[in-house]
Amino acid sequence: MSRLAVVVVAAGTLLVGTAASDGNGIEAEPAHVIAETARQSLLTARSLHWQGQTKDASGTYVVDFRLDRDGNCAGTVEVVPKGGRLEIIKRGQDVWMKPDATFMKVQVPEESGRATTEALRGRWMHGRADDSSLREFSAACNVSHLQRSYMPEPFARDDVKKGGKSVVKGTPAIAVTGRSGADWATFYVATEGKPYLLRIEGQIGGVQGEADFSEYDEPVPSKTPPPADTLDVSELRQPEGTA
DSSP: OTHHHHHTTOOOOOOOOOOOOOOOSGGGSOHHHHHHHHHHHHHTOSEEEEEEEEEETTEEEEEEEEEETTSOEEEEEEEETTOOEEEEEEETTEEEEEEOHHHHHHHSOHHHHHHHHHHHTTOEEEEETTSTTTHHHHHHTBHHHHHHHHSOOOOOGGGEEEEEEEEETTEEEEEEEEEETTEEEEEEEESSSSOOEEEEEEEETTEEEEEEEESTTOOOOOOOOOGGGEEEGGGGSOOTTOO
8 A cells, every 4th residue: 555655646637728817916926935935835734635656667646635734634646547446544543444345356455455345345445544554544644744745845946947827626726837957847826815725736756747736724424434444453453363
């Protein structure tokens, strides 16, 4: 499942257009100032809605997460084109995951995946965040992990160029692109209201991805699965010595 950490880099499709704007003044700033404003809006967020996709040799992974600094999250991971969907909820130290049969077939060795699917029967697996089976997913649920791991370091001032106006999911934005060797990233920053980072796309460290950000500082949904619809993760482990 280590690709999940990479998955959690990216999302969305670029919507290009023009829009009149009363303006928050950000588009009049130099390109490097706009880029740093974008970085800081993400780095200081206490919570957000993150929709992303990333591509590697095995396919495309699409994520849709709402997450916060307290480690709460609710979202999904989908595998394209192989198929499969995983739902994840984390509240405090409790984690729930619900993989569909296709996800288990793609991601888990055949016999183990089949046995888990049969045991779950459509229910959620539930455990603590420090459980070895869930630890990686738990780490990915914290917005601080996203901020530390996937926000590019600042580009040199002269390596950032201002682009054109865009509209990202209905919000007017200005684009700026930074480049450093083979790495590049384009930031789309809101030109109305607060100058939030709305979208980032590019290639960093050889990984290509796109990500959309919205619902800054809004609460993560708190609904969790009822006990009747869950199975403790300990019941999914095979006893030692069994096949």
